[in-house]
Amino acid sequence: MADQKPPTSSPEKATEADTTTTTTIPQAQAQDDVVLVEAKHAADTEHETTLLRAIKLYPKAIGWSVLLSSTLIMEGYDLALLGSLYASPVFNKKFGELNPATGKYAVSAAWQSGLSNGARAGEIFGLIFAGWAADRIGYKKTTIASLVLMIAFIFVLFFAPNVKVLVVGEILCGIPWGAFQSVTPAYASEVAPMVLRPYLTTFINMCWVIGQFFAAAVNKGSLGRTDQWAYRIPFGVQWVWPIPILAGLVFAPESPWWYVRHNRREEAKQSLLRLTSRNQPGFNVDETLAMIEHTNELEKQLKEGVTFSDCFRGIDLRRTEIVVGIWLVQTLGGQNLMGYFSYFLTQAGMDPSNSFSLSMGQYALGMVGTAGSWFLMSRVGRRRIHFSGLCAQFCLLVIVGCLSFGGNKASVWAIGGVLIAFTFVYDFAVGPVTYCLISELSSTRLKAKTIVLARAAYNASNIFVNVMTNYQLSSTAWNWGARTAFFWAGSCLLSAIWVYFRLPEPKGRTYAELDILFEKKVAARKFRKTKVDPFDLRSHGEKKMSLEKMESHEGKEIEA
Numbered sequence: 001m002a003d004q005k006p007p008t009s010s011p012e013k014a015t016e017a018d019t020t021t022t023t024t025i026p027q028a029q030a031q032d033d034v035v036l037v038e039a040k041h042a043a044d045t046e047h048e049t050t051l052l053r054a055i056k057l058y059p060k061a062i063g064w065s066v067l068l069s070s071t072l073i074m075e076g077y078d079l080a081l082l083g084s085l086y087a088s089p090v091f092n093k094k095f096g097e098l099n100p101a102t103g104k105y106a107v108s109a110a111w112q113s114g115l116s117n118g119a120r121a122g123e124i125f126g127l128i129f130a131g132w133a134a135d136r137i138g139y140k141k142t143t144i145a146s147l148v149l150m151i152a153f154i155f156v157l158f159f160a161p162n163v164k165v166l167v168v169g170e171i172l173c174g175i176p177w178g179a180f181q182s183v184t185p186a187y188a189s190e191v192a193p194m195v196l197r198p199y200l201t202t203f204i205n206m207c208w209v210i211g212q213f214f215a216a217a218v219n220k221g222s223l224g225r226t227d228q229w230a231y232r233i234p235f236g237v238q239w240v241w242p243i244p245i246l247a248g249l250v251f252a253p254e255s256p257w258w259y260v261r262h263n264r265r266e267e268a269k270q271s272l273l274r275l276t277s278r279n280q281p282g283f284n285v286d287e288t289l290a291m292i293e294h295t296n297e298l299e300k301q302l303k304e305g306v307t308f309s310d311c312f313r314g315i316d317l318r319r320t321e322i323v324v325g326i327w328l329v330q331t332l333g334g335q336n337l338m339g340y341f342s343y344f345l346t347q348a349g350m351d352p353s354n355s356f357s358l359s360m361g362q363y364a365l366g367m368v369g370t371a372g373s374w375f376l377m378s379r380v381g382r383r384r385i386h387f388s389g390l391c392a393q394f395c396l397l398v399i400v401g402c403l404s405f406g407g408n409k410a411s412v413w414a415i416g417g418v419l420i421a422f423t424f425v426y427d428f429a430v431g432p433v434t435y436c437l438i439s440e441l442s443s444t445r446l447k448a449k450t451i452v453l454a455r456a457a458y459n460a461s462n463i464f465v466n467v468m469t470n471y472q473l474s475s476t477a478w479n480w481g482a483r484t485a486f487f488w489a490g491s492c493l494l495s496a497i498w499v500y501f502r503l504p505e506p507k508g509r510t511y512a513e514l515d516i517l518f519e520k521k522v523a524a525r526k527f528r529k530t531k532v533d534p535f536d537l538r539s540h541g542e543k544k545m546s547l548e549k550m551e552s553h554e555g556k557e558i559e560a
């Protein structure tokens with residue numbers, strides 16, 4: 001058989017193949033440039049969007065975010081409910097023990113700690129579950145599953161025959177509460193533009209206060225009862241929230257950011273359309289989607305991975321420390337005294353009925369404070385609000401401690417008045433701005449997991465705080481009374497010092513801009529004035545260098 005030569009390409013075919021090879025990279029670059037231009041235009045538009053225009057463009061997003069955030073009304077209700085029930089004679093007789101010294105029934109400090117910390121322990125499990133589930137099945141499905149669990153677990157509280165079963169009920173109810181804590185701020189920060197972000201995230205604090213107000217109102221209404229319904233009605237009221245929320249949430253859209261992180265571009269686009277109003281001039285859904293994709297790709301370039309361990313690596317270690325610290329400040333700033341307001345005042349010598357009345361006034365003023373924070377945050381930076389609020393809380397706690405030496409009815413009423421002022425300051429500054437900060441300062445790819453870690457640390461610290469507070473206030477333990485405020489004034493001062501040196505200013509920044517500020521390791525006090533251009537980094541940084549290397553490599557192959 002004659003030898004056969006391998007087939008050779010004709011010059012025309014070789015030229016065509018080389019042309020295809022050399023034009024592939026420029027075409028990809030041109031496509032990326034188009035996406036970059038769209039993303040930059042969307043970011044510029046977001047910077048220029050006014051509050052009124054954002055409300056007109058995103059009314060559906062506002063509604064869905066409010067619905068999801070309302071799940072936290074239940075947690076605010078129950079945690080305030082427990083603190084108030086400790087002042088109820090019927091509750092103490094059912095679940096407490098007779099104190100020979102006073103001749104009255106009271107739940108011991110140990111069981112008070114068990115009840116309060118049982119819910120916190122359950123919340124840690126719920127946070128871990130939500131951190132895993134939210135990344136895999138989305139915010140919406142995670143919340144729906146948690147609401148179903150909530151409906152079932154309330155039965156344990158309602159029919160608890162003794163304090164031991166009551167603790168079990170608090171642990172079980174804490175699981176869905178923990179899920180709500182991590183999902184709601186993440187969802188609120190992702191479904192709306194930058195100008196609406198502080199309003200939707202701080203509304204979460206409003207939900208807490210609403211729940212606390214209802215707890216005080218229900219307790220006051222059932223205070224005159226002498227049967228089991230004095231405490232069963234307050235527990236049963238918790239069924240009011242999850243059923244209507246669940247019915248509405250079935251129709252809610254998932255976060256478009258979640259879809260982008262899972263490479264489901266078309267579904268992300270449909271989600272954006274469901275979150276916005278149709279036929280609004282100046283809005284381009286493809287540009288907004290390009291901005292989300294650009295931010296996601298930018299974060300992937302800066303650091304890879306979306307696991308819990310990634311929260312402690314590279315630039316995300318600092319972001320995790322800040323978000324965890326912000327929530328620890330909430331527990332260490334003395335805000336635990338608000339949840340024990342009625343009990344605190346009764347231990348100081350006030351009649352239970354009057355303490356419940358003042359408690360309702362306290363939470364009503366808290367709602368006013370949260371609404372006022374919306375006005376404040378549109379004009380003042382988050383860092384300044386947070387730091388100033390902690391300084392004001394420190395001063396008020398010192399005043400409460402000094403009033404404890406009065407020893408008469410007038411001083412007790414004065415303590416109540418100062419604590420109401422404390423609640424207003426907290427809900428005007430520290431409380432609501434915390435939810436805004438933790439949503440903005442965590443990266444979008446690690447947002448859910450960072451919030452889970454931070455909230456878990458918050459709940460763990462609350463276990464310490466609750467034990468301390470119960471022993472400080474209980475007549476069967478240390479019985480410090482209003483002098484407890486001195487202890488928390490000290491921890492509040494330390495918190496203010498940490499905030500001054502570590503908390504950066506995210507106001508007016510897109511997520512991509514914040515990514516660059518953290519990547520460049522800008523000091524916390526210089527965040528506000530530092531100028532960055534994430535689009536310049538994308539177009540002139542690593543990607544361009546990679547492109548040049550690829551073109552050089554292709555050129556060498558062609559020459560060969």
